[in-house]
Amino acid sequence: xxxxxxxxxxxxSPSKLPGLDYSLNPYSGCQHQCVYCYVPSVLHIPRxxxxxxxxxxxxIPLVLAKELQxxxxxxxxxxxxxxxxxxxxxxxxxxxxxxxxxLRKDFPVCIQTKSSLVLRDFDIITQFSNIEVMMSIAxxxxxxxxxxxxxxxxxxxxxxxLETFGETKVKTSVFLGPMYPxxxxxxxxxxxxxxxxxxxxxxxxDKFHMKPGLQHYFTACLKNSPEVLTDFSINKxxxxxxxxxxxxxxxxxxxxxKIIVVDAF
Numbered sequence: 001x002x003x004x005x006x007x008x009x010x011x012x013s014p015s016k017l018p019g020l021d022y023s024l025n026p027y028s029g030c031q032h033q034c035v036y037c038y039v040p041s042v043l044h045i046p047r048x049x050x051x052x053x054x055x056x057x058x059x060i061p062l063v064l065a066k067e068l069q070x071x072x073x074x075x076x077x078x079x080x081x082x083x084x085x086x087x088x089x090x091x092x093x094x095x096x097x098x099x100x101x102x103l104r105k106d107f108p109v110c111i112q113t114k115s116s117l118v119l120r121d122f123d124i125i126t127q128f129s130n131i132e133v134m135m136s137i138a139x140x141x142x143x144x145x146x147x148x149x150x151x152x153x154x155x156x157x158x159x160x161x162l163e164t165f166g167e168t169k170v171k172t173s174v175f176l177g178p179m180y181p182x183x184x185x186x187x188x189x190x191x192x193x194x195x196x197x198x199x200x201x202x203x204x205x206d207k208f209h210m211k212p213g214l215q216h217y218f219t220a221c222l223k224n225s226p227e228v229l230t231d232f233s234i235n236k237x238x239x240x241x242x243x244x245x246x247x248x249x250x251x252x253x254x255x256x257x258k259i260i261v262v263d264a265f
Contacts, residue, residue, distance in 0.1 A: 001029070001031060001051075001052060001053070001054050002052060002053045002054065003054050003056060003088065004053065004054070004055050004056065005055075005056045005058050006055045006056065006057055006058070007057070007058060007059045008057040008059060008060050008063055009063070010063065010067070011024060011060050011063040011064035011067050011098070012024055012064065012067050012068075012071060012076065013025075015077055015080060017077060017080060018265070019075060019110065020075050020076070020077040020080065020110060021074025021075045021076070022071070022074055022075070022076045022077065023076075023077045023079070023080035023081070024060075024064070024076050024077065024078045024079060024080075024084075024098060025057075025078075025079040025080060025081055025082055025084075026056075026057050026060050026078075026079065026084060026089075026092075026094035026095055026098060027054060027055065027056060027057065027079070027082050027083075027084070027086065027088065027089075027094070028053075028054070028055040028057070028081075028082060029049075029050055029051070029052075029053050029054035029055055029082065030050070030051075030054070030082045030083055030086055030151075031054060031086045031087050031088060031151045032083055032086055032114060032115075032149055032150070032151035032152045033051060033149070033150050033151045034114075034148060034149045034151075034152070035147075035148050035149075035217075035218055035221045035222065036148065036178060036208065036214065036218065037050065037051075038178075038209070038211055039081050039082065040213070041211035041212055041213060041214065042081070043081065047213065047214075047217050054088060056088060056092055056094070057094065058092070058094075060094055060098060061094060061097035061098050061100070061101055064098050064101045064102070065101045065104075068101060068102070068104070068105045068107070073105070073107055073108070074107070074108070075107075075108040075109070075110055076102060076107050076108065076109050076110070077109075077110050077112065078095060078098065078099070078109055078110070078111050078112070079095075079112070080112075083112075083113050083114055083115060083152075084111065084112075084113060085113045085114075085115035085117040085118045086115060086151065087115075087117075087151065089115075089117055090117065095121070096120070096121050096124065099121060099124045099125065100124060102128075103124060103127055103128060106128060106129055106130075108128075108130040108131065109128060109130075109131045109132070110131075110132045110134060111125070111131070111132065111133050111134065112134040112135075112136060112175060113133075113134075113135065113136065114135070114136045114137075114149065114152040114153060114158065115152060115153045116153040116157035116158060116160065116161050117153075118133060118161060119160075119161055119164060122164070122165075125165070125170060126165075126168050126169070126170060128170075131170055131171065132170070132171040132172070132173060133161065133162075133165045133170055133171070133172050133173075134172075134173040134174065134175050134204075135158045135159075135161055135162055135172075135173075135174055135175070136174075136175040136177075137155065137158055137174055137175070137176055137191075138176070138177055138178055138179055138180055138208075139155070139179070139180040139182065139183060140155070140183060140187050140188075140190065140191040141180065141182055141183075142154060142155050142156075144180060144182060144228055144231070147222070147225050147228055148180070148228070159194050159198060162174070162195070162198035162199075162200055163197070163198040163199075166198045166199030166200065167199070171201050171202070172198070172199065172200050172201055172202075173200060173201055173202040173203065173204065174195055174200055174202075174203045174204070175204050175206065175264070176203050176204065176205050176206065176250075177204070177205060177206025177207065177208070177264060178206050178207060178208035178209060179205070179206065179207060179208055179243070179246065180208065180231070180232075181208060181231060181232060181236040181237055181239065181242065182231050183246060185245060185246065185249055188246065188249055188250070188253070189253060192250065192253050192254060195259065196254075196257055196259065200259055201258070201259065201260065202259065202260040202261075202262065203250070203254070203259055203260070203261050203262070204262050204263070204264045205247055205250060205261065205262070205263055205264060206263075206264035206265070207243050208232075208237055209237075210234065210237050215234075218232070247263075
């Protein structure tokens with residue numbers, strides 16, 4: 001993946017996502033290389049550009065610091081189109097530096113990631129008066145996770161993040177999606193129990209959507225994993241009965257817990 005250091009003119013952008021006022025993306029492109037990534041379709045950019053080039057916004061903490069002097073307080077989504085804790089963050093620490101600036105003004109923050117690297121910033125995150133750490137988890141199958149999301153953290157490490165922050169005042173949540181069609185009614189309780197044990201506050205459910213232009217790329221990426229490609233056939237992805245049954249089971253299983261269950265978008 002080509003890495004390019006760039007300078008940005010703005011840091012905070014208005015967000016149209018529910019519950020977020022601003023989006024903050026220290027990087028463009030993502031090393032997690034999720035086969036199903038929706039971002040190219042959402043931003044209307046070539047998929048190869050997104051998967052092959054990573055832009056590092058070296059000056060974004062400074063730009064953010066200046067903007068925070070004038071911006072009206074609001075919830076900041078870190079990040080909304082790429083993972084703020086992808087591997088490159090270990091070197092550049094832009095997400096950490098941005099959190100430091102946001103903490104100075106104590107802006108509300110929602111962090112969404114698939115990486116256990118977020119634990120590195122435990123010292124900063126736990127100082128906010130209003131902050132949420134959301135872990136994206138789309139499957140309970142670790143072997144398929146390795147194929148579909150090769151650069152992301154393992155499922156066990158993500159659960160550990162939830163457990164760690166679940167012992168603090170930090171709000172924790174799970175973006176359960178885009179749900180792999182291999183999640184079954186039999187395997188679901190074990191996954192949900194891990195969220196209960198981690199003291200998760202909220203779960204957002206999202207169905208797997210085959211975005212326009214994704215099918216060809218999807219097939220090419222999984223050509224050496226025919227069994228996975230079969231699991232993600234169009235027939236299974238459009239099986240409304242399966243999704244309805246899983247969604248209903250989640251609501252039913254968690255209705256006597258403190259966990260709030262909501263549908264995405």
